[in-house]
Amino acid sequence: MICRWIGVILGLGLASPALAHPHVFVDTVLEVIFDDQGRATALRVSWTYDEYYSLVITEERGLDPDYDGTATVEEAKALAGFDMAWDAGFAGDTYVLMDGVDLPLSRPSDWTAQYEGGKITSTHLRKLAAPIKVLAADLIVQSYDPGYYTAYAIVGTPTMTGAPAGCTIDVFAADPDAADAILQAAIDEQAGSTDVEGAFPAIGAAYSDEARVTCIAAS
């Protein structure tokens, strides 16, 4: 009985990643790039920032003094890289998984930025540390901030470049109800063990939109 109550109280606490609410909203567009052997090698990630954050950034940099919501080519050039000075501890809010295993990604490169319609869009490239064949298991790309300071949403259908025949890509929107169920299951599992100091279940990803690359062997 007491254990149950402790479980409930811990549950209240664990359910609190959402105690932080997002202040920056980003639309993510993904491109999965394959090499000539049909292996996934890199991701091009495009982030479109919400108008408010875009206004903060452009005002700070003195861009768009006429407030027409668009930057000239030169201004955009100066803007490029504004969001690419990552702290060593920042994982980049893009995660690639296969078979439940996190695949390491390079630091960002080849970045661009533009400002249109009052919104900044930046893109960058993340290379997979090792190219990987998508066949037996799906390749999953997630876009989320574990701290939920930035709320990411994958928009549109991600593209694939150089993908072998038989590969498709689909987006699955985060299902908060299902994610809460996963969270509760993780808590119940922990409540049963004595390992109170055990690692916090990695459930943040459950709250993320994800793109899923599925390939069937070309016959």
Place this chain on the structure above:
Amino acid sequence: MHRGILILGLVLAVGLAGLWLAGGFGTLERLVEQGQRQMQGTLAGAVRRLRAADPGALMALMAACFSYGFIHAAGPGHGKVLIAGYGVGRRVPLMRLSALALVSSLAQSAVAIALVFAGITALGWTREQMVGVSDRVMTPISYGAILLLGLWLVWRGAGKLLRQRPSAVAPAEADHVHDPHHVHDDHCGHAHGPSLHQVESVSGPRDALALIAGIAIRPCTGALFLLILTWQMGIFGSGIAGVLAMGLGTASVTVAVAGMAVWAREGALASLPGARIAAVLPMLELGAGLVVAVVAGQVLLRSL
């Protein structure tokens, strides 16, 4: 208030809590996030109009800011945990708790204004530095203050529970009828279990201060953005007005939470025979304190 209506408050609160635990708020969270997402565009538009000196732009900004405060408070947040926990745990009157909720929301705006004003004029901080101070320094302090208040509730509730024990051993003492004009002395306090009067003894200014500080110390990033933006645009006064409107928007939610907490607590008490109230109050305090402390402790750990 009628007893049935009071108990309805308890049922409603338990129902809401159950729905939350069962994950039934997922849809609401999604709606709130969509609302927040839309708000960004509205707010940016209002600031741009203000900069262009559009007529009516200030009113549009105030309205946008109020909505921003409301929609950001509609999601889960530290202020609501604290107000609800305190409201359930202590027998604080509705008007006082509502006033505390209002004052702490406005104080949160004031902290944002002070941080940006001092940051820009005296310290020469950049936006990143100000947001960094808010996230890395002030947020943990705020969670720490909430944790302490939670522990304080636990401590007081537990103390009262322990002190109740002797009265069970000596029922004759406990049944002693108090003369309403009887002057309580130290001895009296020791001899009896806590009287309803003692248990209900209203919370001091220390509590109020801790409550306000716990909520106010952590400025909202959206408010910092607005202040920095309007400073750079040379319309800081409008920024201050906007941030205060955000505080009012936030307060509209925290005051509602305060009302719900008081309603639920009084409902819980109304569902009991009068004699048991004095026994249950410390348990409520202990339980509410525990929830507040655990939630604050966990977010504190994560924010460090």
